[in-house]
Amino acid sequence: MNWFTKTFSSTIGRKIIMSVTGLFLCSFLVVHLVGNLTLFYQDGGEAFNIYSHFMANNPVIRTMEIVLVLGFLFHIYDAIVLTRRNKAARPVGYAENHPQENSTWSSRNMGLLGTIILVFLLVHLWNFFVPARFGELEGVPNAEYTNLYAEVVKAFKNPIYVGLYVISMIALAYHLIHGFQSAFQSLGLTHKKYTPFIKTFGVAFSVLISLGFALIPLYFFFFVNL
Template sequence: MNWVTKTFTSSIGRKIIMSLTGLFLCTFLVVHLIGNFQLFKNDDGLAFNVYSHFMGHNPVIRTIEWGLVLGFGFHIYEALMLTMRNKSARSHGYDQWEAKKNSEWTSRNMGILGSIILVFLIVHLYNFFWRARFGTLDPDINKNDDLYRLVVSSFHQWWYVALYVAAQASLGYHLWHGFRSGFQTLGLNHRKYMPLITNFGYAFAVLVSASFASMPLYFYFFTNDEGAIITSAPAVLQHLLVAFN
C-alpha cells in the first residue's frame, strides 16, 4: 500500500472522507431546496418546470451530477466500512449500558438514520428523477416536461407524504449530529468558533428538514388536485374531508 491508500483506509482517513462527502452533500441539499421553493409559486408549475428542464439538460449541471453520485457513493461505502470496523472492536457487549447518560441519541444512531434516508432516496429517485430523465411526461404549455404535475399527484397520496415527512425527520436528526461532526473530524474545532459551527448546524438541520417536509404537506393539505392553492379555511376543511374519505 502506498501512502495515499494507507491514509484513506486508516480509521481517521475514512472519517475524513465521511466528513468531506457529508459536507458536500449539505451544499447539495441547499441547492435542491432553493430550487424546490418554486413549487410554492402558484403558477401551475411553469417556473418549476423551466427550472427542472434546466437541471436535467444543462451540461455543467449534468457533470456535477456525477460528483453527487460519487459523494453519495463514498459516504455510504465509508459508513459501511467504519460500521464494520466499529462493530468488530467490541464483540462482547455490556450487561448494563447507560449511553444515554453521556451522549445524544442522534449521534449514536447515525447508521439507522442514514439507512432510512437511503430507502427514501431510492423511492424518491425512482419516482421523480428516473421518470423525468428516462420516462415520458406530458408537456406543459411551454413545451417543458410537466414534472410539476407528477409532484402534485404524488403528494396527494397520504402514504407518500408520510414517507417524505418521516425521511425528512431522519434527515434532520442526521444533520443535527452530522454537520458539527463533519467539522470536528476535519480538525476544525476551536473554542473560539466551535459554538458558532454547532449552533449553525442545529439551525441548518431544523430549517433544511422542515423546509423539505413542508412541500408534501403543503400539497396534501392546501392544494387541489391541480396543484392550485386553496385559499379559504372552509375550502381547506372540505378538501381534507374529501382527502380522508
C-alpha cells in the same frame, strides 16, 4: 500511492472522507431546496417546470450529478465500513457503559437514520428522477419542457408517500445535527471560541433544511388540488 491508499483506508482517513462528502451533500441540499421552493409559486407550476428543464439539460449540472452520485456512494460506503469497525472494536457493546450518558441518541443511531434516508432517496428518485429523465411525461402546451409539476402534485396526494417523506425529513434532521458537528471535529476544525457557534449553526441548518423539505409535501397534500 501506497501511503495515499493506506491513509484514506484507515479509520481517520475514512472519517475525513465521510466529513468532506457529508459537507458536500449539505451544499446539495441547500441548492435542491432552493430549487424546490419554486413549487410554492402560484403560477401553475411554470417556474418549477422551467427550473427542472434547466437542471436536466444544463451540461454543467449533468456533470455535477456524477460528482453527486460519487459523493453519495463514498459517504454510504465509508459509513458501512466505519460502523463495522466500531462494532468489531466493541464486540460486547455498550450495555454496561450507559452510552446515553456519554452520547446523543442521533450519534448512536446514525446507521438507522442513514438507512431511512437511503430508502427514501431510492423511492424519491423512482418517483421523480426516473420519469423526468427516462419516462414519457406530458409536455406543457406551447413550451419545450415537460410537466413535472403535475407529477409532483400527483405524488404528494398519496398519504403513504407524504408520510414517508415527512418521517424521512425528521430522520434527516437528526442525521444532520450529529453529522454536521462531527464533520468539523473529524477535519480538526475545533476551537473553544468557534465550536459552540458551529454546534448552534449546525442545529439551525439541520432543522431549517429538513423543515423546508417537509413543508412541501404537506402543502400539496392539504392545500393543492389535482
